[in-house]
Amino acid sequence: MVINxxxxxxxxxxxxxxxxxxxxxxxxxxxxxxxFPPRWSVxxxxxxxxxxxxxxxxxxxxxxxxxxxxxxxGFMPGGASLHxxxxxxGPDAVCFEKASxxxxxxxxxxxxSMAFMFESSLSLRATRWAERESGKVxxxxxxxxxxxxxxxxxDARQ
Numbered sequence: 001m002v003i004n005x006x007x008x009x010x011x012x013x014x015x016x017x018x019x020x021x022x023x024x025x026x027x028x029x030x031x032x033x034x035x036f037p038p039r040w041s042v043x044x045x046x047x048x049x050x051x052x053x054x055x056x057x058x059x060x061x062x063x064x065x066x067x068x069x070x071x072x073x074g075f076m077p078g079g080a081s082l083h084x085x086x087x088x089x090g091p092d093a094v095c096f097e098k099a100s101x102x103x104x105x106x107x108x109x110x111x112x113s114m115a116f117m118f119e120s121s122l123s124l125r126a127t128r129w130a131e132r133e134s135g136k137v138x139x140x141x142x143x144x145x146x147x148x149x150x151x152x153x154x155d156a157r158q
Contacts (some may be wrong), residue, residue: 013050013117023121029057034117036069042106049099052090058124059083059117066113071095071144081141082126092144100151 019033041048049069062080071092075081083089091099131137 013119028121029119030122031118031120032057034119036110036113036115036117038108038111038113040106041109044104046104047099048104048107049091049095052088054086054088055083055119056085057119057121058085059089059119060124061115061117064114064116066110066115068113068115069095069109082124084125085123090145093147093149096148 013034013036014032016034016036017032018035021030021032023030060080060082063075063077065077068075081089090096126137
């Protein structure tokens with residue numbers, strides 16, 4: 001079975017859901033468990049990595065091994081991130097520049113890696129121990145977006 005976006009745009013991660021807990025509201029999950037397997041990226045005329053976005057769900061993302069395609073070197077195995085509802089996030093500056101200037105040739109992504117995401121319509125937060133005592137919080141996490149350059153030109157015409 002082939003599941004992926006094959007024409008344009010980054011597919012919504014929900015296509016990789018392997019386990020879900022439904023709520024009483026149609027289309028709203030209490031929780032989804034998602035994995036990101038190796039797959040081909042073949043979209044044309046678009047930005048292939050996960051796009052910058054905000055969600056109505058909280059996302060807890062983790063990397064078991066390998067490298068994550070949207071934050072090479074900035075998201076290490078054993079690491080995780082939590083983006084609460086409506087918190088903007090997306091690829092780091094290095095990934096953005098590479099994806100914006102590289103040739104859009106067929107490319108196999110996520111080879112040799114295992115990333116997962118747990119998302120919930122409920123609000124999630126780190127425990128007090130995780131935030132203050134674990135010594136594992138990356139207080140500079142936001143720096144990966146600081147060197148992003150603006151490319152939008154409202155006067156540009158094709």
